[in-house]
Amino acid sequence: MLVLLTNDDGIFSAGLRAIALSLSQIARVIVIAPERQQSATGHAITLHKPLRMERVDLDGAIEAYASNGTPADCVILGTVSDLPKPDIVVSGINAGANLGEEVLYSGTVSAAMEAALQGLPSIAISVAAYSDVLYDGAAVFARHLVEGLYLERPLPADTFLNVNVPNKPADQLLPPKLTRLGRRKYTNVLSKRLDPRGRPYYWFSGAPVESEGGEGTDITAVSTGHISVTPIHFDLTGDMTDARLPGFVEGLRFR
C-alpha cells in the first residue's frame, strides 16, 4: 500500500511526523506537504505561479518533498508527477479541530477532498487542540483506519472521511462515532490599526460563539471524548424540493 501524506500545518509540523511514522508501519509513505503553514487556504489551487517540490529530510527513512503550493496542490503534485500513484491520501494530523463549517475553510480537509475528486480514498485528520497537542492516539487510530479503508473499501462513491480526535492521551480516547457536521457560529472580529504612515490595515480574528452540537454531530462527539468520523461529499447542490424556488426562477425576467 502506498500512502500519499500531506497537511496544511507545513512539512515540519509534529502532527505530520507522528502520522508518517505510524503509517510507515503498514505502508510505504510519500510526504508532499507545504513548506510552511497554510491554514484557512480553503480549496485553493495554484494557477498563477510555478510550483516547486524539493526533497527534504524527514526522520531519515520517509520520502518527503516540500512544496510552495497549497495542500490541494500537494495532492495534485503527488498524483500527476513522476511519483508512483498512491492508493490512499491522508491529510494531517492537523493541530486544531476541523468541525462543522470549518471544513469549508480547512486546507487539511481540502487536500482530502482533492483526492476524492480524483477518485482516491482519502481522510483528513485533526486533533482538537492548538497547543500541547497529543498526536499519539490520532496517529494510532489513523493507522487502523487507513488499513481498514484499504482492505474493506467501505466508502460510498465521491465520499471521504473527516476525522477529529479529542486532545487526550491515547488510552483515554472513547470509541469512534459516525457523525454528521454540526454548525458553529463565529464572530468575525476585525481589528483596525494604523501603520507608521497613518494608513489603516486590518487583522481578522474571531472565535466560535455557539456550537450547535446536538445528537449525532461531530462537535458533540469530540466534546464528549469520542473520535468523530464524518463522511464528506462534494455535491453542493442545495434543496431543490423547496416549493418556492422553481416558480421564482422560472418567473424571473431575463432580458
Place this chain on the structure above:
Amino acid sequence: MLVLLTNDDGIFSAGLRAIALSLSQIARVIVIAPERQQSATGHAITLHKPLRMERVDLDGAIEAYASNGTPADCVILGTVSDLPKPDIVVSGINAGANLGEEVLYSGTVSAAMEAALQGLPSIAISVAAYSDVLYDGAAVFARHLVEGLYLERPLPADTFLNVNVPNKPADQLLPPKLTRLGRRKYTNVLSKRLDPRGRPYYWFSGAPVESEGGEGTDITAVSTGHISVTPIHFDLTGDMTDARLPGFVEGLRFR
C-alpha cells in the same frame, strides 16, 4: 437596498463594472474586490497577514474599495468593517463558467458562500467564456434576480444561488432554469520545466475531459443556451445511510 459587490477577477475587471452599473439602477452598490485576479483561491480566508482596503475610483459614482484579500475576505471586510451592512451580496460577473465541481475551487462562488454563512442572501454569477465575454445579458439578469431576492426572499435557509449565463447577446439568451450541479472530469496536467539554474518547477494546466451533463444539470442548461440557476448549500455531510459505514467505523480499533 444595499448591495455588496465583489468578484475574483479583480476590481478593474469588465464584468464587475458591468454588473455594478446595472445594479446601481435599483440599489446602492458598495464594491469591495481584490486588487488583482484571484481565480481558484477556493474559500480562503487571510489570517496570516494584515489586510488593506483602499478607496479606488470606479466609474465615478460607485463607492469602491480594492483589497489585498481574497473574495471571501472582501465579504468579511464588507460586513464587519465600518461600512453599512449589506442586504444582499453579489459576486461576479466572472469571466468563465463555474459549473459542477468548479464551485469547489471558485473564488467567485466562495464569496457568495461566505455571505450565506453569515446569513445574508447572495448570488455568484459567471459568463461561460474566457475571452470576448458578453456581460450585458448577465448584468440585466442579475438586476432582475437581485430585485426578486430582495422582494420575495425565496431562498431556503443556508442556501445561495450560483448563476451561469451562456456567452450570447442578451436577446439570444434562453429562459433561466433551476438546475443541480453536474460533474466535470478534468485532466490534471503538470508541465515540468527547468529554471536557469537547472532546478525543476511545475505549472498546472488541465481541461475538462468529459462533462456529465444529463437532464437538469447546470452544464446542460448552459450548453443549450439557458441561464442556469443552481441552489448551493454548505452542509458537506455525505451519505450516512450507506449500510457499510456505521459498522466499519464502529468496528475500528482505536488504541
